[in-house]
Amino acid sequence: MPDIAFATSGSTGPPVTWLRTEAQLRAEAELVHEAVLGSARFGRIVSYAPPGHLYGRLYGHELPRLRDIPVTGLWDEPLTVPPLDDGAPTLLVCLPSTWQLLARHLPALARHGRVTALHSTGPATPAAHQVAGRLAETGFRAHELLGSTETGAVAHRPIAGKHTGGVPWRLLPDVEVLPGTLADDGAAARRLRVGSPRLARLSGAEAPPDDWELPDLVAPLGPRTFHHLGRASRLVKVNGVRCDLARVEDLARERCPGLDLVCAPVSDPVRGEHYEVFYAGPETVDPAALRRQLGRLPSGLPAPRAVHRVPQIPRGATGKVLITELTAAARPAEEAEHV
């Protein structure tokens, strides 16, 4: 059986293909089913995650195949309500955007009482915490996976109601943590470096790497638990689609030379994360024109949520962009400049 290919947008360059063996896919689906989902017997899986990506493949294809569970694939229909009428124990495979849909159907989820939600590809949204909190006293369960196309799932935690604070992440049983690179700011945070039998093989390489460093910054708690503090890289995940902001900036500068242009990450209630473009430049370049230029980025890179013209890009003494000041400066003009 040939290895299965999964493409990423690449950390700094063109798309990269990562290969996984069938055995790795099976192992991951089994592992998460046991360690995270408690080997629950599901009568149905409803997946909102596209099967061309690792997460969707694992829980919308591999797990159903291994456990002979019927699948309802709704990855092309994000507004379609999951079927809950028959009362079958159901696993919902969620993207960040799925939670807005679930938040509209709390009574049905509460009545059902046998729904488990699995979340990945980006941070849990405020709607995810709202749903988990509102259904805390019912049979509804929700779990969050942290990982990447390169590593597969690395850690998990329950999704808690919004008032319960940060729940630590717990490593999956076959994952080993290695010393990662220290964060730039000198704090105790390190990048999450892991080894596991489920690391993917880069297309063209003979074998998977011994270990892999994720862009995620973590602070260890116990030997196998940690807090997630953010990301060291300029990666955002727009409803699970990886987008390297440095790459978008390079592409935008190529298309619009002469602009002082910056991409800033923003939280998005539907998509989890997104980004907006801020630029300073000639009056002849209006935000709508730049927005059209960025509307067709290569390699499936998502277009910006908004484009703002600002008088200047604020920078500190070292030249670092002051993101908070930048986004604050743009807000008063949002009505006019939000395109």
Next chain:
Amino acid sequence: MTTTVPTTEEIHDRIRSVLAARIGDAFTDVPSDADLQKALGERYDSLTAMECISAVEGEFGIEVDFVADDVRFWFSSVERMVRFTHERLEDSAALGLGT
């Protein structure tokens, strides 16, 4: 309790304003009878539609039922959104629920 239902013209203007705030200037020249997905392409994908539905709900104090209401139909153009919203407001007024 007597509740005054906004005119369709008022609803139309408020919906256009709500959508413009979310979609941006690309929406300005889109006719109200145009299919938004065809007119705007990826700018009006399913997730943007979801955002617009939430915004219209908030603007008029109505609720859209994703099971009972055919959201793909009613939220495919401004004109349909106006009809849907007007009917929903009239229903609420008839039941004395207010808006």
